[in-house]
Every structure is written in structure tokens, then in C-alpha cells.
Amino acid sequence: MFKTIKNDLPASIVVFFVALPLCLGIALASGAPLFSGLIAGIIGGTIVGALSGSKIGVSGPAAGLAAIVLAAITTLGSFENFLVAVVLGGIIQLLFGVLKAGIIGYYFPSSVIKGMLTGIGIIIILKQIPHFFGYDANPEGDLFFFKVDSKGTFSELINTINHIKLGSTLVGIIGLAILLLWDKVLSKKGKIFQLIQGPLVAVVVGVIYYVATQSSDLLAISPSHLVSVPVPEDASSFFGQFSFPNFGAITNPDVWIVAFTIALVASLETLLCVEATDKLDPNKNVTPTNRELLAQGVGNIISGMIGGLPITQVIVRSSANIQSGGLSRMSAIIHGFLLIISVILIPKLLNMIPLSVLAAILLIVGYKLAKPKLFKSMYDLGWKQSIPFTMTVLGIVFIDLLSGLALGLIVGIVVILIKSYQNSHFLHKEGEDVDDGKVKMTLAEEVTFFNKGAILKELDRIPENSLLELDVRKTRYLDNDIIEILDDFAFKAKERHITIKLVSERGTVENPPSYIEFFKLRPKSA
Template sequence: MFKTLKNDIPASIVVFFVALPLCLGIALASGAPLFSGLIAGIVGGIVVGALSGSKIGVSGPAAGLAAIVLAAIATLGSYQNFLLAVVLGGIIQLIFGFLRAGIIGYYFPSSVIKGMLTGIGIIIILKQIPHFFGYDADPEGDFAFIQVDGENTFSEIFNSINYIKLGSALIGLVSLGILILWGNVLSKKGKFFQIVQGPLVAVVVGIIFYILTQSHATLSIGESHLVSVPVPDGVDSFLGQFSFPNFSQITNPEIWIVAFTIALVASLETLLCVEATDKLDPHKNVTPTNRELLAQGTGNIISGMIGGLPITQVIVRSSANIQSGGRSKMSAIIHGFLLLISVMLIPRLLNMIPLSVLAAVLLIVGYKLAKPSLFIKMYELGWKQFIPFTVTVLGIVFTDLLKGIGMGLAIGIVVILIKSYQNSHFLHIEDKSNGKHKIKMTFAEEVTFFNKGAILKELYSLPRDTYLELDVRNTTYLDNDIIEILDDFAVKAKERHIDIKIVSNRGIVENPESFVEFFKLKPKTA
């Protein structure tokens, strides 16, 4: 891990600047104390980062859980009761890990994962536009289409046009220019520009701009358009921001329902992000998913014990890490320490960072996730890839992350069913002889109940007086449903004067009395 520090330290700084406003924004959108988001970010970086098997994944509070957290705090009556649910949710995640439930992540189609990345990229861009222009009515971590303030993603953008703050917009544009220049030109000019990252320069310029324009009537940036980290008066005040679970409520069934919901949603979101992050990784590392569930469960136990929000692996931070050149888990761990040190030692300095500067950083992250060239590439791969990809993107943009993925997965399953229907067998007429049609039907390697409709259609559309040759030599799996269809068809075949010849690796059989008997020596296998 220490061999790649020259890559990981600059990347960790970028991830820190991306994570800071998101930790605060997600806490605000969740109806939780602002400091709880920072606790989750710190634990996600240091604890989960150290335990995880992912080299480039970054964990922290997740936007996908904000609505669940908001409802749960209201339902359970207090934040301390909710923290107990977070701890129990972490324990349930440990159980998932020991039961090896991490394999679930491998069953999501590539088109859906790519759609998830692209959809999140578009969401990041759309959600940051109001902050970029100084309109901050909505929490920065609220990624749902219908927002906590009642507006939706697009109405918020239109509203921001009427509330553009010149100072925020100007420093946002300057920051965006710095980031583009640094990434495309200066980073290729020397090691200094590779070690010192563009986002750090943009943040420094943003702080200087804020200080110099404080007394300017037009260019000054108000406190509502700056980062807002809680500022403690001393050690006691800092420690007073931590909260602890109310274990007296452990027998409350509502606590357990929330705990299981958190464990299930957090695990699913983590597994999806792991799959997506591994696809983004230029070095193609593979994350052990069961170990990731154990790491996330441990992180949630610790986060809940000290007052933090639930944790998942987060694609926004992970993609920022990858794009900034992070190579090992040290970048995630260092970003966690940066969060901890900064909120302890320099909260007032952090509160001078304009949100429009951080919005510019996230706009670059979003663009790299949702490049137009990816849409063209997916279109060229054909409709079987393009439709689930597009549905996932639209679902995420117009609903939320998990619903969008669910919609894409549903379409992906429909595509599989259609292709299974089409590819269960090959059917062609070879010739006509002795007044009978001679037809050969060759079954595919695996024929399952998905193929029932296609096979039934072809069998019962055969004309009378047909000679059917059924070739199952290449078939390694034949579902019992298909065997029963063939058995039923054998009866109809006699009535319609259809002769059947089975060609298999066990020999040739003319007009078998029973297909079930024929295949019973080796069930389901031809």
C-alpha cells in the first residue's frame, strides 16, 4: 500500500473535497445532525477502508439511504433509537458476509451497471448546477428526483436561474477552468502538477476569493453558499457532538425492522457499487464481495455506536478516487483522516470554501461518468445492451438509485427471456421426400422452462405427415418441463401422422413411446 502513496495522497485530497459537502448534505437530507454525516465519512474512510478488500472503493454515508433514515428517525421517536438500528443493521451485514451473500452482486448485467454509473454521473451534474450558481435551497446530498424541499431535479435548475449569485457563479467558472486546464494541459507538464491536484488549487483560490470579496456588495458570498461544518468551542464541545444508541429499545420490533431494512439496502447498494467500481478501475482489480460485507457491517456497528449515519460504498467518492489516480486503499484511509483532522482543527477554514467550487469538482466527476461517447458505444453494441442501459439511466434520473437499477434489471431479465425464447433450438426444413416434410430440430446446449413457449409453438405448427428429426447430441441440460412437452407431443404426433426420430449420444430411437422413459437413465441430460 505504501508503494503507491505518491498516487494515493493527491487522490485522497480530491476525495476529501468531494466527500466533505456530501457528508453534510446527506445528513441534512436525512434529518440527522450534521456531525453524524462527518462521523460516517470518517468511519467509512478509516475503518471500512482498512478492512475492505477493495483497493479503490471509498465508503461513507449514502444518498440512497437518506429517505429511509429520514422516515426511520421519525418512526422510532429519537435519533438514539435510530442509532441502535444502525448497530443491529451492521450485525446483520456481518451475518450476510459469513453466509457469503456477496455473490449476489455478480448477477447484475453489465449494461445495468454501466447504466448505473452513467445515471449517477448525470444526477451529479444536474444536482450541482444550482450550487454552481449559488442557489443552495436543497441539501447537496439529496440525489432523489423529488427533493426534500418539494421541488424536483429540473424545477430546481430552473429556479436557480432566477437566483444566480454573481460571486458564486464567477468563482465556480474560475474553478471549472482551473480543473479543466489542470487535467488536460498542466498535469502533462511536470511532476509538480501531478502531485498538486487541480481541486486543491481550486479550493485555495475559492477561499482567497471569499476573503477578498467579503466586503464587496456584488461579489461577496453569503454563509448559505459556503461549506457549513459544525465549529466546537473546545474539546468538551467537540465530544458533545457524538451520540450513543439507546440499547433499552433492543426488544422493540420496529427497531429490528429498520435494522434489517438498513442492512439489506446498504448491502445491495454496496455490492452494486463494488461491481461498478471494479469496472471503472483501470487496473481491473477484483474486490472480494463477502469481505466487503464484513467490512461494511463492522463500519456500521462502529458508526452507529458513536452517532454516525449508515455507511455503504459510494460510487461518487470511489469514481473521484479512480479519476484522481488512487491506486490502493490508502487513499480512502487518508481521506478519512483528513476529514477527522480538518473537523477537529480547521473547521473555520473549511467554512470559507464556496459550495460552487466543490460543485465544479463534482461536475468534472459527473462528466467523466456520463461521457456522450458511452451512449454511442452502448448503442453500437445492439438493443440487448442499449435498452437495459437506457432504462437504468432514465430510472435513476427520474426516480432514485435503487429503483432505477431495479427497472434496468427487470428489462434485462425480459431481454434474457426473449433471447432464450429465440435461441432454444434451430429449426430448418431439409427436404421433402415420399410426400412428407422432413424437418430437423436441433436443441441448444441448455434448454430450460424459459424455452417452453418457443418449442411448443414450433412443434404444434408442424404440418401433418411430417418426419421430425430431433437432435439432442449437443444438449447438456434439458429441463423436465421440456421433456414433458415432448412427451405430450408424442401422443399428438401419432394422431397427426408425424414420425419422430431422436438422435442422441446414446443412439437413435424411432417414434419413442415415452420421452420421459427415454431420458430417465440420465435425468435432464440428453
């Protein structure tokens, strides 16, 4: 892993600056202590990063679980009771890994995975626009686009117009300009610009700007628009920030319900992020999914034991890692240690970083996930790809992550059913110009009950006094529902004077007495 340290170290710094405000924001949105988000980020980097088989995936607290955590803390009565559910959820994830449940993520269509990436990219952009302009009434990590109390994404974007702060906006524009200059020009000019990453320079410039303009009424940045890391006064106050699970609540049925919910949702989100991250990886590494579930399980057990939020692999941090040139697990591990060091040694310095600079970094990350050309490429692939993609994006942006994925998957299944209905068989008349009453129907390789309607429709359309040649030589699976349809049609065919020739790998049979008996005798290989 140390062979790629020259790539992983600068990437880890970028991931650190992306992860820091997200850890705090997600904890705030979850109704949990701010320090719990930092604990989850540290464990996700150091422990999960070391155990995971993913070379470029980064784990930490996930926005997708914030609503679940918020409701669970209220239901269970205390944060300490909730931590018991986090520990149990980690144990359940270990069981998932042992049972080889990691394959579940592969059953999501590629169009849905791309839609998830794009939707998350759009959300990142929409959530960071207020911070970029110095409007911070809404905490980072809020999951809802529309909310009655004017704290949804849409209302916050409108409110931003009336609350633009010159200092925050100016330093945000400077940071964005530095990032674009580094990415498009300077990174190609020399190795020094590849070693020292643009986001680090943007953050340093942001801190210098904040210090230099404190005395200016016009250009100063208010404390509310800075990173807010807890600052302990001494060692005892630092360790006093840790919380521990109340295992006396383990007999509470609600604790187990929350534990299973966390395990299921966190595992699904992780597996989908793993697949999405592997798609973004320029080296096309394939992450062992069962090992990932085991790593996540261990991470959640440790996080819950010391007062941290639930952990998943997170696409925002992972994509920032990839875009910054991370090549191995070291970037995730180092980012975790950077979180530890910064929280212990330099919390006051961290609290000088303007949120608008971090927003500029995340705007670039969001744009790279939701590039406009991706919409065009999905449209060019046809409706079977573009519709599930679009529905996933809309669901994630306007509802939430899990609802968007569910919506995209449902639409994808509907598309499959439609295509299955259309491709159940091939039907044509022998001879374009000769009306000799001969009709040939060739069944597909797999014919299930989904195809009942299409086949029934075609059989009913066959005119009287016809010769139907039914070819099943290529058919490897024929559902019993279809066999019953053929049996019923054989009775009707006699009344309509239709002769049926059944062509199979065993030869040709005219008007077989029973299709059920005939297909029972077919070789198993067929």
C-alpha cells in the same frame, strides 16, 4: 501501501473535498444531526478503508440510504433508537460476509452497472448546477427529481435561472477553468502539477476569492453558499456532538425491521459499487466481496455506536479517487484522517470554501461518469445492451437509485427471457428445393420452461405425413415441462401421421413410447 503514497496523498485530498459537503448534505437530507454525516465519513475512510480489500473504493454515508434513514428516525421516535438499528444492521452485514453472500453483486448485468454509473453521473451534474450558480435553497443529497413542494431536481434547475449569484458563479467558473486546465494541459507538463492536484488549487483560489471580495456588494459570496461544518467552542462541546444508541429499544420489532432494511440495502449498494468501481479501475483490481461485507459490517457497528449514519461504499468518492490517481487503500484512509483533523483544527477555515468550487469539482466527476460517447457505445452494442442501460439511467435519474437498479434488472431479465425463447431450438427442413416432408429440430444446450411457447408453436406447425428428426445430442439440461410437451406431441403425431426419430447420444429411436421414461434413463453426464 506506502509505496504509492505520492499518488494516494493528492488523491486523498480530492476525495476529502468531495466527501466533506456530501457528508453534511446527506446528513441534512436524512433528517439527522450534521455531525453524524462527518462521523460516517471518518469511519468509512479510516476503519472500513483499512479493513476493505478494495484498493480504490471509498466508503461513507450514502445518498441511496437517505430516504430510508429519514423515514426510520420518524418511525423509531428518536435518533438514538435509530442508532440501535445501525449497529444491528452492521452485525447482520457481518453475518452476510460469513455466509459468503458477496457473490450477489455479480448477478447484475454489465449494462445495468454501466447504467448505474451513468445515472449517478447525471444526478451529480443536475444536483450541482444550482450550487454552481449560487442557488442553495435545496440541500445536497435530495433524491427526488420531481417533488410537489418545489424542492425536486427539475424545479430547482428552473428556479436557478432566477437566483443566479454573480460572485458564486464567477468563482465556480474560475474553479472549473482551473480543473480543466490542470486535467488537459498542466498535468502533462511536469511532476509538480501531478503532485499538486487541480481540485486543491481550485479550493485555495476559492477561499482567497471569498476573503478578498467580502467587502464587495457585487462580487461577495453569501455565507449560505459556503461549506457549513459544526464549529465547537471547546473540547466538551466537541464531544457533546456524539450520540449513543439507546439499547433499551432493542426489543422494539420496528428496530429490527429497520436493521434488516439497512443491512440489505447497504450491502446491495456496496456490492454494486464494488463491481462498478472495479470496472472503472485502470489496473482492473478485483475486490473480494465477502471481505467487503465484513468491513462494511464493522464500520456500521462502530458508526452506530458513536452516532454516525449507515455506511456503504460510495461511487462518487470512489470515482473521484480513481480519476485523481489513487492506487491503494491509503488514499481512502488518509481522507478519513483529513476529515478528523479538519473538523477538530480548522472548521472555520473549511467554512470559507465556496460551494460553487466544490460543485465545479463534482461537475467534472459527473461528466467523467456520464460521458456522451458511452451512450453511443452502448447503442452500438445492440438493443440487448442498450435497453437495460437506458432504463437503468432513466430510473435512477427520475426515481431513485434502487428503483433504477430494480428497473434495469427486470428489463435485463426480460431480455434474457426473449433471447431464451428465441434460442431454444433450431428448426429447418432438409433440402431447400426438395419437399420430402423431412423436418429436423435441434434442441439447444439448455431448454427450460421458458421455451415451452416457442417449441409448442413449432411442433404445431409441422405438417401431416412428415418425418420429424428431433436431435438432443447437444442438450445437457431438458426441463420436465419440455419432456411432457414431447410426450403429449407424440400422441398427436400418431393422429397426424408424423413419424418422430429421436437422435440422442445413445443412438436413434423411432417413435419412442414414452419420452419421460426415455430421458430418465439418460446418463447423468448428459
